[in-house]
Amino acid sequence: DAGVIQSPRHEVTEMGQEVTLRCKPISGHNSLFWYRQTMMRGLELLIYFNNNVPIDDSGMPEDRFSAKMPNASFSTLKIQPSEPRDSAVYFCASRTGTGSYEQYFGPGTRLTVT
């Protein structure tokens, strides 16, 4: 299996632009997580899905952030409009189901907003 796939790996954009991050979970995994990592705050859970349904989005910082999972093999995290304070590494992770804690992480997307 290729593991969790994220794209792009690096994104540099100007303030105010829309940014879309993409994630393909491991085939057969039912849960998908979006995390943000910064030096100041460490790893933060933004939102997670079970069976394509958003379960907890309390970590989403504000309305500028939205996430979708239209099917079991694809999810997006969108920031519109982007701000410099959104600069971080965004990780996607997947796991087999609600009975398991073990998450498998993608390589991350390093976002820089200038």
Place this chain on the structure above:
Amino acid sequence: KNEVEQSPQNLTAQEGEFITINCSYSVGISALHWLQQHPGGGIVSLFMLSSGKKKHGRLIATINIQEKHSSLHITASHPRDSAVYICAVGSLMDSNYQLIWGAGTKLIIKP
């Protein structure tokens, strides 16, 4: 107080030294997870354990449920072990099996 505390925050050691990273937690847990994040950024799962001890190569993880404490040991450390080591726990109170994350320990092994 954070529910998951790691110590030390930073650790620098010489190649060959025995390394210990600690994780203490305040919640009842179902499982504890050790992960490794290299300078390049990728996060890799090392261990998941709920009791006793696990070993993989030069890495050993132990957990004491009564004391709510886990340790990650690295024997014969090598510069390639330089990374951030993160402890995360799965709370008994969370039926969704979310993880509660520690802040990480940054380890540097000097040649």
